[in-house]
Amino acid sequence: MDKKTLTKGDICPVCLSRIDSITIREKGKYKRQYVYAIHFYKGGDGKRHRYECYLGPANEYVVAEKTNNIGLKGRLEKDRFVEYLESILTYYKISKEIDTGKALELFDKFMELLTKVAVSEDDKKKVKEVLQGWIDKLK
Numbered sequence: 001m002d003k004k005t006l007t008k009g010d011i012c013p014v015c016l017s018r019i020d021s022i023t024i025r026e027k028g029k030y031k032r033q034y035v036y037a038i039h040f041y042k043g044g045d046g047k048r049h050r051y052e053c054y055l056g057p058a059n060e061y062v063v064a065e066k067t068n069n070i071g072l073k074g075r076l077e078k079d080r081f082v083e084y085l086e087s088i089l090t091y092y093k094i095s096k097e098i099d100t101g102k103a104l105e106l107f108d109k110f111m112e113l114l115t116k117v118a119v120s121e122d123d124k125k126k127v128k129e130v131l132q133g134w135i136d137k138l139k
């Protein structure tokens with residue numbers, strides 16, 4: 001199983017260079033924690049230099065979550081977009097604030113994604129089985 005957060009040696013999502021280390025800093029009166037990727041490089045002067053890339057809050061987006069409540073996370077979390085999708089789908093399932101047309105539009109986008117990721121015959125077979133299951137439910 002893949003590790004869920006970025007660590008030393010991973011590719012930085014901000015600058016696309018390898019991460020040399022990760023650091024967490026506390027800031028502000030609420031002492032919130034923020035995560036940074038640290039990069040070292042040898043400059044033209046032959047000396048070692050460093051720069052940082054901001055990856056987001058260590059825990060959650062406190063202010064943004066007040067109006068969205070979908071578990072927004074910083075770039076440190078690798079699977080955050082999959083978790084957002086799950087959270088959004090759960091929201092729509094509970095709230096029922098979506099109509100058939102919009103739901104079908106989303107379904108179409110998921111199918112487009114599935115046809116891109118399901119490249120092996122085994123994956124294509126899995127997709128067909130799931131689709132057949134849904135077709136059977138509509139009968």
Ligand SMILES: [Zn+2]
Pocket residue numbers: 012013014015016017037039052053
């Ligand atoms: Zn970076």
